[in-house]
Amino acid sequence: MEVPYRFSQPQLKWNSYCHWRSSMGATHRDWLFDRSSLTRRLRTLSDDEFEVIPLREEAEPISPEECRVLGLQPGVMGWIREVYLAGFGRPWVFARTVINHRDAQDSDSQLLQLGNIPLGSLLFGDKPYKRSEIEVCRYRDACNASARSAYPLWARRSVFSRGQTRVLVHEMFLPALWEELS
Numbered sequence: 001m002e003v004p005y006r007f008s009q010p011q012l013k014w015n016s017y018c019h020w021r022s023s024m025g026a027t028h029r030d031w032l033f034d035r036s037s038l039t040r041r042l043r044t045l046s047d048d049e050f051e052v053i054p055l056r057e058e059a060e061p062i063s064p065e066e067c068r069v070l071g072l073q074p075g076v077m078g079w080i081r082e083v084y085l086a087g088f089g090r091p092w093v094f095a096r097t098v099i100n101h102r103d104a105q106d107s108d109s110q111l112l113q114l115g116n117i118p119l120g121s122l123l124f125g126d127k128p129y130k131r132s133e134i135e136v137c138r139y140r141d142a143c144n145a146s147a148r149s150a151y152p153l154w155a156r157r158s159v160f161s162r163g164q165t166r167v168l169v170h171e172m173f174l175p176a177l178w179e180e181l182s
Contacts, residue, residue: 014135014157024154027181031173032136032156038093038171039085039120045180046087052116053084053091066098069159070166076100079112081119085171092177095119098168111167119169129160129167139172 017033024032034041043050062070062078079099084091097119099111110122123129139153155172 012137012139012155014137016133016135020136027178028154031177031181032154033134035131035134037120037124039118040124042085042087042092049088051086051089052114052118053086054114054116055082055084057081057112057114062098062100066168069157070098070100070168072100081114083116083119085118087177087180090176090180091174092180093174094172096170098170100166111165119167123160123167123169127162129162129165132159132161134158 017029020032021029031041039050058080059077060080062072062076062080064074066078067074067076077100079097081095081097083095085093085095097111111119114122123131134156135158136154136156139155153172153174155170157168157170160167160169
């Protein structure tokens with residue numbers, strides 16, 4: 001399945017909380033900058049009618065921007081996972097996970113075999129990962145012209161680390177989530 005969302009477009013401007021705090025509504029701020037488990041919040045919001053819908057999991061070269069964020073040399077192979085996080089059968093969040101393939105194989109092979117298991121169960125589990133600062137960007141236009149909405153497309157990214165393993169997590173909050181929250 002082809003995914004219309006891209007997180008490494010050169011025109012995207014990723015910024016911290018300080019940049020966005022006065023120009024974004026309280027609900028957006030609350031969800032985008034919350035450092036706790038997004039999986040847990042979505043499960044609660046959906047009265048446990050939550051599911052992970054896998055789109056793809058495969059090895060491929062990591063994009064130059066993602067290499068920069070992860071502190072890797074350009075052209076490194078990575079493990080890429082793209083999923084929808086859905087509540088009540090509706091995709092609420094599109095998520096892309098990028099892991100240096102060698103790191104994941106060496107230290108936490110569970111990251112390579114998630115299928116429909118939420119990544120949050122590992123990142124916030126018994127041996128939690130440390131999370132970097134959250135960066136957020138706003139997509140000026142919907143990535144899919146047929147999906148124009150009154151709700152802006154917001155995305156966030158952060159890096160989770162434990163030992164030598166670094167996991168870049170991008171999450172795009174889709175209009176259906178904001179509709180559910182309104």
